[in-house]
Amino acid sequence: MNSWQEFFNMGGYGFYVWSSYGIAFIVLLATAISPIFCERNLLKTLARKARREQRHDSQT
Numbered sequence: 830m831n832s833w834q835e836f837f838n839m840g841g842y843g844f845y846v847w848s849s850y851g852i853a854f855i856v857l858l859a860t861a862i863s864p865i866f867c868e869r870n871l872l873k874t875l876a877r878k879a880r881r882e883q884r885h886d887s888q889t
């Protein structure tokens with residue numbers, strides 16, 4: 830058990846090491862998820878624009 834505690838403590842620098850790993854993981858996760866939300870938003874905008882143009886064309 831002591832070896833695991835030493836591993837996570839990392840000679841007194843554990844907080845900095847593990848927090849940097851955590852921040853890096855969050856950044857990578859956000860980088861992976863962000864395009865999905867951007868694509869959804871773009872598709873919604875394009876669909877809205879197409880509906881608007883279709884209404885405009887049918888009225889004229």
